Amino acid sequence: MRTTGIQELLKSRSLLFCDGAWGTIFQSAGLKPGESSELWNRDKRKKVLEVAQSYVDLGVDMIETNSFGGNRITLAGSGLENDAAELNRIAAEISREAAGDKCLVLGSVGPTGKILMMGDVSENEMYDAFAEQVHALKQGGADAICIETMTALDEAELAVKAAVENTDLEIVCTFTFAKTVGGDYKTVMGVTPAQMAEKMLSAGASIIGTNCGNGIEAMIPVVKAFRSFNEDVPLLVQANAGVPKIENGKTVFPETPDEMVSHVPDLIDAGVSIIGGCCGTTPAHIIAIMINNGIIPAL
Amino acid sequence: MADLKKLNESIISGDLDTSVQITKEALAEKTDPQEIIQKYMIPAMDVIGGKFERNEVFVPELLMAARAMKGSLDLIRPLLAERGIEPQGRVIIGTVKGDLHDIGKNLVASMLEGSGFEVDNLGVDVPSDKIVAAVQSKKIDIVALSALLTTTMPSMKGVIEALKEAGVRDKVKVIVGGPAVTQEFCDQIGADGYSENANGAVDLVRKLLAS
Numbered sequence: 001m002r003t004t005g006i007q008e009l010l011k012s013r014s015l016l017f018c019d020g021a022w023g024t025i026f027q028s029a030g031l032k033p034g035e036s037s038e039l040w041n042r043d044k045r046k047k048v049l050e051v052a053q054s055y056v057d058l059g060v061d062m063i064e065t066n067s068f069g070g071n072r073i074t075l076a077g078s079g080l081e082n083d084a085a086e087l088n089r090i091a092a093e094i095s096r097e098a099a100g101d102k103c104l105v106l107g108s109v110g111p112t113g114k115i116l117m118m119g120d121v122s123e124n125e126m127y128d129a130f131a132e133q134v135h136a137l138k139q140g141g142a143d144a145i146c147i148e149t150m151t152a153l154d155e156a157e158l159a160v161k162a163a164v165e166n167t168d169l170e171i172v173c174t175f176t177f178a179k180t181v182g183g184d185y186k187t188v189m190g191v192t193p194a195q196m197a198e199k200m201l202s203a204g205a206s207i208i209g210t211n212c213g214n215g216i217e218a219m220i221p222v223v224k225a226f227r228s229f230n231e232d233v234p235l236l237v238q239a240n241a242g243v244p245k246i247e248n249g250k251t252v253f254p255e256t257p258d259e260m261v262s263h264v265p266d267l268i269d270a271g272v273s274i275i276g277g278c279c280g281t282t283p284a285h286i287i288a289i290m291i292n293n294g295i296i297p298a299l
Numbered sequence: 300m301a302d303l304k305k306l307n308e309s310i311i312s313g314d315l316d317t318s319v320q321i322t323k324e325a326l327a328e329k330t331d332p333q334e335i336i337q338k339y340m341i342p343a344m345d346v347i348g349g350k351f352e353r354n355e356v357f358v359p360e361l362l363m364a365a366r367a368m369k370g371s372l373d374l375i376r377p378l379l380a381e382r383g384i385e386p387q388g389r390v391i392i393g394t395v396k397g398d399l400h401d402i403g404k405n406l407v408a409s410m411l412e413g414s415g416f417e418v419d420n421l422g423v424d425v426p427s428d429k430i431v432a433a434v435q436s437k438k439i440d441i442v443a444l445s446a447l448l449t450t451t452m453p454s455m456k457g458v459i460e461a462l463k464e465a466g467v468r469d470k471v472k473v474i475v476g477g478p479a480v481t482q483e484f485c486d487q488i489g490a491d492g493y494s495e496n497a498n499g500a501v502d503l504v505r506k507l508l509a510s
């Protein structure tokens with residue numbers, strides 16, 4: 001299994017499963033707003049391993065790593081820029097330890113939070129930050145790189161390039177889209193699924209898709225938009241458990257596992273290849289989807 | 300003659316160089332700086348703000364316009380000070396502790412600045428003691444708080460409580476905003492006002508200062 005990549009797995013199975021959220025689970029476990037969850041890789045390794053294990057135990061095909069905000073530009077906000085390589089390497093080691101040979105490890109790479117066109121950071125600095133991160137993720141044992149929650153073409157392209165040029169891993173790239181007033185889907189930077197697909201595939205991503213956003217139902221039209229642009233490329237969808245609300249001072253994600261499950265058939269019809277979850281999803285959401293698709297028997 | 304209509308257009312299209320150049324010409328010709336701001340610059344931000352809300356443009360266009368506006372404003376501001384024109388009010392603005400979202404808050408800051416308020420932008424991830432210290436150390440009329448995460452929205456309440464504890468809550472009006480913030484939330488935490496966008500923030504501040 002270990003030697004098999006995502007595309008290889010998709011040759012024998014048309015639908016694969018991936019993990020759900022980590023960050024929102026850490027928040028419930030006491031991660032403070034603004035605190036770097038990547039620091040937990042070093043300081044609370046057991047807690048991170050527990051989350052990784054909880055997903056591996058479901059029997060998913062792949063899990064991610066706790067390294068979403070692990071590029072040195074983002075880490076600089078917590079004074080951790082010089083720990084970037086170490087924190088990413090440990091992130092991958094933790095997921096590898098949980099996954100063993102049972103499932104693939106996708107090294108998570110999120111956006112830097114800087115906007116290139118504003119000149120807050122140069123292209124070189126951004127590229128170097130991504131290169132350092134993907135290199136460390138590979139060192140720690142990642143099987144693939146998952147560049148996610150992107151909204152800007154230029155930044156995502158640099159991340160994909162950094163992964164192509166500094167690792168030999170499969171590259172997944174997902175963007176976050178929202179419905180516009182006109183009814184079609186774009187990122188906050190104004191990028192359409194077709195524009196994203198074209199740029200990321202030519203930069204070297206082999207699997208594309210969409211994550212985060214406004215709940216699973218809104219992912220269906222995005223998948224359709226991808227499919228009308230490209231019929232064959234593997235598509236990954238990791239939806240939030242709905243749009244978070246605040247109730248009695250606490251963040252609540254409204255979609256229950258059953259609600260998510262109810263939209264999965266349409267998502268499959270639209271042409272999704274890999275289903276996982278983003279903010280607010282838990283092992284309960286992922287297992288419900290897997291049971292519903294006959295991957296594992298109902299309890 | 301400086302082509303002020305073109306200044307308006309170049310702010311809308313986010314053309315910083317042209318905006319700065321026309322502003323320089325206009326100032327060299329002794330055009331009233333307040334007229335430049337009120338008649339040409341603010342209407343430009345209104346136009347781009349409306350386009351953004353209708354999804355006709357997205358964050359990049361918005362940021363470019365804000366930058367062009369700021370470029371012009373930076374030239375005009377010293378002149379206003381020279382003429383002893385008092386700001387219409389003094390505002391400090393920041394995104395609360397734990398929250399790194401910058402864009403919406405900066406937009407509100409530039410709209411307020413363009414509308415004649417003195418704005419001290421404290422940045423993102425601002426702890427409440429920094430806000431309290433600012434209120435204690437200088438004359439401030441409005442504290443504007445931004446939060447984009449439901450997990451950081453409670454920090455807005457924290458700021459209000461910190462202001463109370465320091466005994467300076469009554470010195471200022473506190474306004475709040477962010478996509479998940481609502482009027483109801485604003486009332487719940489005891490803030491003085493909420494607006495859903497940057498244009499609304501200007502009206503809100505005017506209203507609060509008049510009352």
Ligand code: B12
Pocket residue numbers: 033034111112113114115149151178188212213214240244279358397398399400401402403404406407443444445446447448449450474475476477478479493494495496497498499500
């Ligand atoms: C860009 C972005 C980022 C960038 C920020 C870059 C930067 N330098 O600002 C980066 C990548 C760093 C980022 C990180 C994260 N983000 Co983010 N991000 C966004 C995104 C896509 C756009 C926000 C934006 O700039 N909008 C454009 C501006 C112009 O609009 P605005 O902020 O709403 O501001 C307007 C009004 O709200 C109002 N306003 C704003 N402030 C104020 C203040 C006052 C006083 C007033 C009166 C009015 C006012 O006026 C503004 C102008 O009209 C949103 C999704 C979305 N579509 O909103 C998610 C979003 C806000 N992020 C989200 C999340 C979860 C995160 C992360 C935790 C990780 C992740 N999964 O991406 C981290 C957290 C980092 C941190 N600790 O803060 C969630 C928040 C969910 C929730 N409600 O809790 C969102 C909604 C995405 C989603 N659907 O899940 N993010």
Ligand SMILES: [Zn+2]
Pocket residue numbers: 211212213240278279
């Ligand atoms: Zn998410």
